[in-house]
Amino acid sequence: MMNRRHFLLGSFACLAACHGNRTSLRHSVTIARAASYSADLVDLIRRILVEHRVAVKGQRILLKPNLVEFSSSAPINTHPVLVASVVEAFISLGAAQVCIGEGPGHRRMTLDMAEAAGFFQSIPGFEKRFTDLNIDAVVLTRLPRPFSSLSGLYLPQTVFDCDLVVSLPKMKTHHWTGATLSMKNLFGIVPGAVYGWPKNILHWAGIDECIADLHFLFPRQFSIVDGIEGMEGNGPILGTPKWAGVVVAGSHPPSVDATCCEIMQIDPRKIKYLKLISRRDPAWNIGASRQIGESIESVGTRFALHPDLEALRLVV
Amino acid sequence: MSSLEGENRERCIDAVRHLDRRGFPARALREAPAQTQNDATVGESRTAEVDRLQRTLIQAQNINGGWGYNGNSWWTEPTALAILALHASGCKGTPYDRGCGWLAAAQRKDGGWSPHLTVHESTWVTSLAFLALAGSSVRFNEKAAIEWLKRSVNQTLPAFEQFIFRALQLNSPKMAGSAPWFPGTAGWVIPTSLTLLSLSRAARAANDPELVNTMTASRSYLLARRCVDGGWNHGGSSYRSENARSYPESTGLALLALGGVSTTQLTPALQLAESFLGCAESAEGLAWLQMGLTKQGRAPTLDSGQFPCRTIRETSLRLLALTADSPRNCLMAA
Numbered sequence: 001m002m003n004r005r006h007f008l009l010g011s012f013a014c015l016a017a018c019h020g021n022r023t024s025l026r027h028s029v030t031i032a033r034a035a036s037y038s039a040d041l042v043d044l045i046r047r048i049l050v051e052h053r054v055a056v057k058g059q060r061i062l063l064k065p066n067l068v069e070f071s072s073s074a075p076i077n078t079h080p081v082l083v084a085s086v087v088e089a090f091i092s093l094g095a096a097q098v099c100i101g102e103g104p105g106h107r108r109m110t111l112d113m114a115e116a117a118g119f120f121q122s123i124p125g126f127e128k129r130f131t132d133l134n135i136d137a138v139v140l141t142r143l144p145r146p147f148s149s150l151s152g153l154y155l156p157q158t159v160f161d162c163d164l165v166v167s168l169p170k171m172k173t174h175h176w177t178g179a180t181l182s183m184k185n186l187f188g189i190v191p192g193a194v195y196g197w198p199k200n201i202l203h204w205a206g207i208d209e210c211i212a213d214l215h216f217l218f219p220r221q222f223s224i225v226d227g228i229e230g231m232e233g234n235g236p237i238l239g240t241p242k243w244a245g246v247v248v249a250g251s252h253p254p255s256v257d258a259t260c261c262e263i264m265q266i267d268p269r270k271i272k273y274l275k276l277i278s279r280r281d282p283a284w285n286i287g288a289s290r291q292i293g294e295s296i297e298s299v300g301t302r303f304a305l306h307p308d309l310e311a312l313r314l315v316v
Numbered sequence: 317m318s319s320l321e322g323e324n325r326e327r328c329i330d331a332v333r334h335l336d337r338r339g340f341p342a343r344a345l346r347e348a349p350a351q352t353q354n355d356a357t358v359g360e361s362r363t364a365e366v367d368r369l370q371r372t373l374i375q376a377q378n379i380n381g382g383w384g385y386n387g388n389s390w391w392t393e394p395t396a397l398a399i400l401a402l403h404a405s406g407c408k409g410t411p412y413d414r415g416c417g418w419l420a421a422a423q424r425k426d427g428g429w430s431p432h433l434t435v436h437e438s439t440w441v442t443s444l445a446f447l448a449l450a451g452s453s454v455r456f457n458e459k460a461a462i463e464w465l466k467r468s469v470n471q472t473l474p475a476f477e478q479f480i481f482r483a484l485q486l487n488s489p490k491m492a493g494s495a496p497w498f499p500g501t502a503g504w505v506i507p508t509s510l511t512l513l514s515l516s517r518a519a520r521a522a523n524d525p526e527l528v529n530t531m532t533a534s535r536s537y538l539l540a541r542r543c544v545d546g547g548w549n550h551g552g553s554s555y556r557s558e559n560a561r562s563y564p565e566s567t568g569l570a571l572l573a574l575g576g577v578s579t580t581q582l583t584p585a586l587q588l589a590e591s592f593l594g595c596a597e598s599a600e601g602l603a604w605l606q607m608g609l610t611k612q613g614r615a616p617t618l619d620s621g622q623f624p625c626r627t628i629r630e631t632s633l634r635l636l637a638l639t640a641d642s643p644r645n646c647l648m649a650a
Binding site: 070106107108109111112116132135137138139140154193194195196197198200201203204237238 | 439549
């Protein structure tokens with residue numbers, strides 16, 4: 001288990017390696033062990049944010065957890081204790097505003113789901129912080145050089161009113177894309193009141209392509225993946241719990257997602273949306289991200305895949 | 317009392333306590349004057365609840381006549397539902413007329429409605445807008461609306477495409493009779509149910525064989541999209557989602573839309589819907605279940621208080637469920 005000393009040593013080593021090379025730091029990914037949701041997650045998140053030199057003071061932060069279903073037991077939703085810890089960490093570092101926004105993809109009663117999933121109980125003042133992105137005011141946003149067949153999307157005003165979008169996904173397998181992590185989590189910002197439940201237009205325009213398009217819309221992002229308890233098998237809803245005991249974080253969502261894939265023993269080079277990103281961003285190579293803290297090998301655990309997706313398996 | 321009823325009672329008491337503690341939940345309505353707050357009151361009579369919900373709607377109406385989901389904007393869906401709810405509960409007056417006026421003015425040239433004035437595309441909300449205005453005396457382009465609704469329903473695929481899907485042993489995502497949320501995408505249970513309700517309403521006033529055929533196809537689609545437990549979810553009951561469970565809200569709405577279909581075919585769905593009454597998960601789920609079961613000749617309890625009405629939409633649906641037996645309820649009469 002990574003303690004504070006190991007974390008700091010790893011961090012200093014990485015920072016030394018990255019000194020003068022902001023690109024490398026940008027592509028760095030922290031892998032931190034977290035034995036349970038009762039661990040000191042606030043301290044862990046705070047250290048990660050400092051580690052990655054995230055500008056927080058005076059900033060308006062939008063946290064985007066993954067809230068999908070009525071459940072406090074099945075690992076479908078981002079754990080509310082982790083979300084609460086992230087809120088507290090950002091506040092403690094001087095954020096001017098920390099909001100939470102989500103637009104669930106299948107069900108419409110967002111606050112009822114949040115209540116059932118434990119968000120009200122775990123996050124002080126949750127309702128005041130929360131915006132249902134499915135019914136928020138929308139603006140038509142052009143997609144620059146889209147991969148998908150879409151030229152634009154109506155998106156919630158709230159996501160453009162913040163300085164930093166923080167994606168807080170659950171580490172899950174996905175029965176179409178292989179894995180759903182910080183980039184796929186941004187599907188939740190697409191407003192259901194315009195596109196429906198599910199947001200089927202994203203499927204018609206190409207799931208992987210839309211994931212890549214949404215990524216490029218938000219240049220300032222940070223990702224913190226809830227991999228303490230994830231989901232394997234027929235995710236993102238019908239899978240089974242999978243304990244991985246990690247929090248994975250970084251400023252570059254594709255690097256974070258690629259690292260998560262390797263932890264899950266899924267080959268990130270076979271994940272189509274990551275391939276699209278690497279094609280557009282020559283400064284980034286899948287699998288070349290630098291890890292801080294734990295190594296992938298030390299925390300890697302095999303997430304069962306839907307049988308049709310076994311070809312995505314990482315050959316170790 | 318069964319254990320389930322016991323759990324529900326505890327949940328109900330918890331819910332009321334929760335409301336008392338934190339006040340009215342929805343953000344914009346939370347900012348409304350105290351008398352508009354929508355807190356359920358223990359032991360409140362049905363008449364008192366109807367009055368309270370009407371007041372909530374009237375006071376949340378925007379100055380231009382429309383309603384937002386949270387009272388601070390103007391969206392087509394909550395406006396249409398508020399109009400339907402005010403009409404069903406006999407509250408016809410200035411707020412109702414202003415709402416109808418706003419909605420009629422929002423009709424687009426293609427006959428449909430967009431979800432919001434900033435959205436430049438007619439979508440599934442057309443079905444609700446049509447139902448709301450069809451019951452009013454406000455003038456709108458009814459014929460164009462019906463034509464838009466008919467066009468929105470997916471037609472049978474060309475023979476070649478049918479062959480391809482059969483060869484691949486796949487269902488076409490654009491199944492005949494299904495209606496999409498957004499034009500050009502696959503059909504789903506909720507928009508199909510709402511479109512079926514609106515086409516049924518249109519069929520009352522017109523002898524249109526094409527309309528009848530479309531409705532038949534939509535009913536077949538809904539019956540084919542049931543989950544293994546007999547009810548409906550958003551529509552993902554097929555490949556890789558074959559074991560997905562039903563949702564209370566879509567099961568209730570589909571039962572409402574399938575009024576007139578043989579109850580023998582619907583027996584598992586009806587049993588499931590009745591079991592959902594004890595665990596409806598939300599005010600919306602409970603309202604659609606109550607309306608769907610009433611439409612199918614069952615007599616569900618109209619108890620509320622389990623769930624807060626957090627938005628204008630949920631307030632309207634609750635009011636519509638409370639007035640399910642009213643001949644003025646256009647959702648029930650469709």
